[in-house]
Amino acid sequence: MxxxxxxxxxxxxxxxxxxxxxxxxxxxxxxxxxxxxxxxxxxxxxxxxxxxxxxxxxxxxxxxxxxxxxxxxxxxxxxxxxxxxxxxxxxxxxxxxxxxxxxxxxxxxxxxxxxxxxxxxxxxxxxxxxxxxxxxxxxxxxxxxxxxANPSPTPPMFSLSPPNVPGTTNATYLKGTTITLVCSAEVGAPALSLRVCHRPLDSSSSSSSAVNTLVDTVTPTSSEPSENCILSRTIVSTFTITADGGTFTCEVHNATSTCGGKNVYKLSTLLFTGIDYPVCNVSNASVAVTSTPVPEMTTINEVIIGGNVGPEVLASTATGGFTLLVLGCVLITLSGILFAASVILFLKSKKLRQDAEVTMIRSTYDSVHFNTGSAPNYTSLDDLTQSPRRHPKLEKLDSDGYMVPSTYNPR
CATH class of the missing domain: 2.60.40.10 (Immunoglobulins)
Structure with missing residues (x-):
């Protein structure tokens, strides 16, 4: 005006x-x-x-x-x-x-x-x-x-938490799960409002706004001076799945309109499915074991761990534990065998070293001190001790088989 x-x-x-x-x-x-x-x-x-x-x-x-x-x-x-x-x-x-x-x-x-x-x-x-x-x-x-400026005609960007039901790729959740909904859109200038609405599976039911909005931020769409008055808005909400399914819509609207009303400028819609929590049936028994509801998901990309596993996952976990136990026992047995083999090899090498030293001593005494020719063939150390005139007394050996030096006094 x-x-x-x-x-x-x-x-x-x-x-x-x-x-x-x-x-x-x-x-x-x-x-x-x-x-x-x-x-x-x-x-x-x-x-x-x-x-x-x-x-x-x-x-x-x-x-x-x-x-x-x-x-x-x-x-x-x-x-x-x-x-x-x-x-x-x-x-x-x-x-x-x-x-x-x-x-x-x-x-x-x-x-x-x-x-x-x-x-x-x-x-x-x-x-x-x-x-x-x-x-x-x-x-x-x-x-x-x-x-x-009016908001952009481009529909809002809308996403839900990843599904927490094994084997599903769409928005399928266990009942009792609290999911995160993120919606972002260009909202013009001045900034229009943004909201997430929920409609149950029964289409005759009226829509209602999603509860517990965690984040509502407004930022310029661009840092360029010619565009910085156009604004974008992002909201993050949570919703607890209790029904068999329904739809979520993200709507850009003026402050006076209601969910699904006439004054909605643009929207995006996503479907979801809710299923009961799986029940583990025990064979040959009349009692069914039921797990507690899953914990809340606080972020979109959070991987749900803890109580929200089904019976297939539990069976797989038990089988994996038994396999690990068997592998552990095999590894322990192999370790024992390797240790025993190393001890035997150590003792064998020690004995070979001692025999080599005795042979060296015998050859040295015969060739250098007493006989310039070839040494006689001795069959044992006893042959050395039985010829005192030709050989001095052998040096003593310590407990490890090493020679202890002694004074040589030839006759």
Whole structure:
């Protein structure tokens, strides 16, 4: 809706009473539907000669106003000049200075060129010559222009927790399971509401909003200045499965509509199935064993472990435990055999070492000290001790079979 703002300002001493800046600007522009037009002009009373008209802007996040468009007389009395080059590529301007009756400055952004950078505060500044040839300025009050946008026609992104029933790939859950629902959508500007609704399997039942919303966040869809006023919304909810099935819908809506109402802008729908918890039947017995309900799933990607296993999983676990026990026993037996073999090899090597040392001693005594020829063939150490004239007494051996040195006294 367009609003015309008329302001009476006294910004310098010497200003003639009755000077008014006529400033026309919309308070709101719908992107893709409306054009943005801003016009500035002096009132007919109180001004003598218009030297300059300026349209100034302060965007979101900026602290000061800057001139985006101006017209100066002289020497360019009828040629508006864009001070913001980006604005000049998508807008048109008209204006002139000089005589009060014909002085004005206007800015127009076409429908298909309006973007988030136009979401700003604007004001008009007029520089004029007084009756005494002095230079005076008059500035209008600011006008805030808000850019609005409808939500994107793209359906919301909607997901549920993974199924917790073995062998299923769709949204199948055990009754008693608390699942997580995540919905995200572009919701326009200002941000529209987002909700998750549930409808039971019986289509005659009315929808009801999902309970226990954990997260509701609103963020810009882009960091680009031309797009940062368009918003996205994400909600995270939980729901406990109690029925045999039904549907969930994620809806972008205004705050007054109800689930499935007429004022829903867009939605996404997902089906789900609920089944009773499996029962383990004991053979040759009349008692059925029933497990307790599964614990809650707190995140979408959480893998459910603990109490939510069926009888097939339990049987598989028992078989696996027995197999591990048998493998453990085999490994222990093999370890014992290897240990015994290593002990036997150690004792055998020790005996061989001792025999080698005795043979070396016998050969040395016979060849060097007593006989330059070949050594006689002895069959045992006893042959050495029976010939005291030819051989000295053998050195003693310690407990490990090593030779203990002794003094040699030949006869």
């Amino acid at each position: 367009w609003e015309v703002f008329l302001f009476l300002l006294f910004t310098q001493s010497g200003t003639i009473r009755g000077q008014v800046v006529e400033f026309e600007a919309p308070s709101q522009v719908q992107r893709g539907v409306q054009a943005l037009t801003i016009k500035c002009s002096p009132s007919l009373d109180g001004f003598n000669f218009i030297n300059r008209l300026e349209i100034k802007r302060k965007g979101t996040g900026e602290s000061t106003y800057s001139t985006v468009l101006e017209v100066i007389d002289p020497p360019r009395g009828s040629i508006p000049n864009f001070k913001d080059e980006k604005l000049g590529t998508r807008a048109t301007a008209e204006g002139r200075g000089g005589r009060v009756s014909g002085a004005f400055l206007s800015l127009t952004v076409p429908v298909d060129m309006v973007n988030c950078e136009d979401n700003a505060s604007y004001q008009c500044k007029i520089t004029h010559t007084g009756v005494n040839n002095e230079t005076l300025t008059v500035t209008s009050a600011l006008v805030s222009v808000r850019i609005t």
